Amino acid sequence: MEGIMKLFKKALVLSTVAAMIFGLSAITASAETKPTLTIDGTPLTIAADLGAPFIDAANRTQAPIRAVSEGLGAQIAWDQATQTATINGSIKVTVGSSQISTAYGTITMDTTAVNKDGRIYVPIRYVANALGYDIEGKNENGAITANVIKKVDLTISAAASLKEALDEAKALYNAEKPNATLTISYGGSGALQQQIEQGAPVDLFISAAQSNMNALKEKGLLADSTIKNMLQNKLVLIVPADSKANLTSITDVTKADVKKLALGEPTTVPAGKYATQVYTYYNLIDSLKEKIVYAKDVREVLTWVESGNADAGLVYSTDAKVGGDKIKIVATAAEGSHDPIMYPAAVIKASKHAVAAQDFLNFLTTDTAKAIFVKYGFSVM
Structure with a gap:
């Protein structure tokens, strides 16, 4: 849509690998410009006593922190002594600081939260991101709208x-x-x-x-x-719950009781790749070729064993847990026999x-x- 531009051009930098937020191109505006805030396209009503959004010297949209937080369904607490607002118990914004502290890392801003006329304002872009929401900007003939995207x-x-x-x-x-x-x-x-x-x-x-x-x-x-x-996870050997096969180790699949051994396709299914590594480790992969049937994913291996269409199969221990009383685990692959x-x-x-x-x-x-x-x-x- 014409006129839609990203709010900030510069990418946000997070101090930990746990958080990454993309920047948006800035919308050029004068300090006198009064931006409108919307959430999923619906205007955010801000009480007069909370203050009005404005564009700061860094050309960023600043908005009253309480109005923004509560408008996004968040809870806010204010510490007058440290001039710090805490949003949802873990997001901390301090007046004069260019950083927002979150449970997943630190967001570095190119502007700061400010105290203006006794009211606390925050850069809406960064606070919205800290809460997990993206934001888009629109400039129509000088009228600027910052829209927080929740949907x-x-x-x-x-x-x-x-x-x-x-x-x-x-x-x-x-x-x-x-x-x-x-x-x-x-x-x-x-x-x-x-x-x-x-x-x-x-x-x-x-x-x-x-x-x-x-x-x-x-x-x-x-x-x-x-x-x-x-x-x-771990890799385990399973058999049908009513199986009479005498299997007690990963290598017992060589026994005559096992006519079909279900494994995941090793080129596309990690469980199949790990299973192949196991039997390569024990120098059995070639001798098992006539028994092996390949499944499209690990859940298909589980289904085949549950139904008795395979006499045994290698799945993750978590899949075996899902199988419940339809299967039984007879052995666990040694960790050294396959990649972690x-x-x-x-x-x-x-x-x-x-x-x-x-x-x-x-x-x-x-x-x-x-x-x-x-x-x-x-x-x-």
């Missing part, structure tokens, strides 16, 4: 083994941010990687292997400062909703989200 559609690609835990975390996040619509596509990490390489509109990627994340990083497709290792099983996550560089994607990723590192992952058998990092 956002996020697309997330995640390893199939994360489904139950991530669905539960998503529900809790939506309880806090009901205007965020999260669409999660689950599958083999390799297949998801390929989709991103081919230009799929993905905002956040959570892989079950470092190799898939590294491949995207090498191609310059990730916002590198957002990459973080989140979780760990880690789940890295990162915001995609081409994301149009990088701030919201980072906000959800930050949420996944909170104690609340970590408890969910632990419940489903993951180890948190």
